[in-house]
Amino acid sequence: MPATHLTGPVTLDRREGPYGEVVLRQRGDDFEIIANGCFLMDTSDGRSERLLVDAALAALPDGRPDPGVLIGGLGVGFSLVRAAAAPRWGRIAVAEREQAIVDWHLDGPLGRISGAALADPRTEILRVDLVTHLHTTTERYDALCLDIDNGPDWTVTEDNESLYSPAGLAACRASLTPGGVLAVWSARPSAAFEDALRNAGFHAVRTEEVAVARGVPDVVHLASRGD
Template sequence: MNSAAATVERAVTERGELVLRELDGHYEVISNGVFLMDTRAGQSERLLVRAALDAVPDGARLLIGGLGVGFSLAEAAASARPARITVAEIEPVLVGWHRGPLGRFSAGAVDDPRVRVVTADLTTWLRTTDEVFDAICLDIDNGPDWTVFDTNAALYQHDGLDLLRAHLAPGGVLAVWSAAESPAYAERLAASIGPVETLRVPVPRGEPDVVYLARLR
């Protein structure tokens, strides 16, 4: 008989209800009743960062869009390559969970001296800063074709890609996580940023996770 997930924390945010649940030592995050992410795998999230860092020089400035359960940040902090790691995460509650139950999945990296957490909507924040990055890793919602919040959909359209491009340093790379292949998005990415490499990560059920890696032309 399967045990039921236990609610660890529940919070009401500006975007609705956010719930952290635990089952058999793993956690899952539920947004307004919709499954968002869990801690059971993480291979593709780590690949997202690893592929981006492999394509840039030492001392790189890295931006991660979306903290999630922390796999991407942990991978970045485990590398000596980035000199500065900026994480944009809209939910202060989620950031707080990384100083609690989720801390082991982000390897305590929110307190790494190279790490700065910007608690803001990524699109809004990018419009207010002139910072540029050698690598941008985008893991917002579940990718270009399944966004939990409608406001995030624009980030994957031409205007959003133009905004991301404006914050890439010469020779920079944009890595994008997706829960499934999106040929239309890959075409937009190539048109806006540059040549695209598609990396697939098999999952136990369903379509492979996908990482798109685009190099600024």
């Protein structure tokens, strides 16, 4: 039966990993990723995932040559594809801890979205847990574009909560170059998270919105490390 005639979601793959269950489903022509029973993202729109990358790039200081970005995580690939479409980025690293999601892009149906971006010589997939990587890496990035949860107040796993804690935000700030930008995707605005960013020493804290058909808008929280 052609995909356009499907009336409900069809499970294409289901994996049990160290962080719980991840599922790839198809609904009509679109794909959905479900993590531990929680809807994470799908391919129906992607405007806010693209804003995540665009806003971070626009917020970087003018004249910075070949900036490097760390995207966490891979998801359905929209943020990676957007970054690869911008010639200004010098390096595009993507942190993804779920091997299943990497496989769905490299050898599965999500490759039709991300194939060209993955083949871009600037792109590198880091098969790591983002939170652990930020606490342990000695690398510095000009931008961090983080989309591993439905937002700071709605995490996929309890382990991710530490990313939005004072220690986690300190690790984000330490992983940025002077003047670097932190961008965090969220399914809803969070004034408390804006306060947490300021308390962690970030500057130019603001929120950009993407209107949705119903309910509160998707947002991208933005902040600068400063000099």
